[in-house]
Amino acid sequence: MPPMTKTLHIDFVSDVVCPWCVVGLGGLEAALRTLKAEGIEAEVHFQPFELNPGMAAEGENTAEHIARKYGSTPEQSAANRAMITERAAEAWPDTGNGPFEMRMGPDSRIWNTFDAHRLLHWAGTVGPGEQRALKEALFRTHFTDGRSLADPVVLADAAAAAGLHRDKAVEVLADDLYAAEVREVEELWRSRGINAVPAVVVEGKWLISGGQPAGVFEEALRKMAGEG
16 A cells, blocks of 8 residues: 655745755755655745845856855865756656756855846746746756846746746736745745745645755655654
8 A cells, every 4th residue: 555645845045046956946846756656745936035135137147256255265266166056967867857956156146136036936826836947947047057137037037947938927927927926935035034045835834944964854844744
């Protein structure tokens, strides 16, 4: 007799310019593929978090931004980029769109992501699969293609790549749709103590922090499913 299915509610709080969020999502999804054989599944909901809500539209050089924000030396930044690039490739096997390739060179830039989160909110109203596809498309747009997430044309291209209606995406971006909703949800998660991402909140009561490997997610989710 197959095991009874336990479905967990998971809120994945993240930003689309957060490299560790790429690693964390890959690890989470790999864990869920393994746990499915044990009857443990999940509904994953992507929640907005802005690493740099006050950033100007033109963005900033990533290395300079990290140096100012965290005090990292150029050597430390280069080592961190190499480590994260390797971890992302490991966490994202080729599941249809190819393995994940990060191209975080010293000239890469980081962007204000509020409009990207508005677009993700809209995708969530279309369906969870569409929101998941857009999340990946935005990750790849930023980290692989190096395109500006503050550019509405780039964002609409990402929506189209995710299988969403491009004209509707243009409308969402042009009309400032879902701005109030996104700000409300961002404040909700801040009020719950989320101040770093990725933050994986399970059943509204358990927290798994950081870009963890699949094994860590497996162990934690297995335990949570048993206790829930």
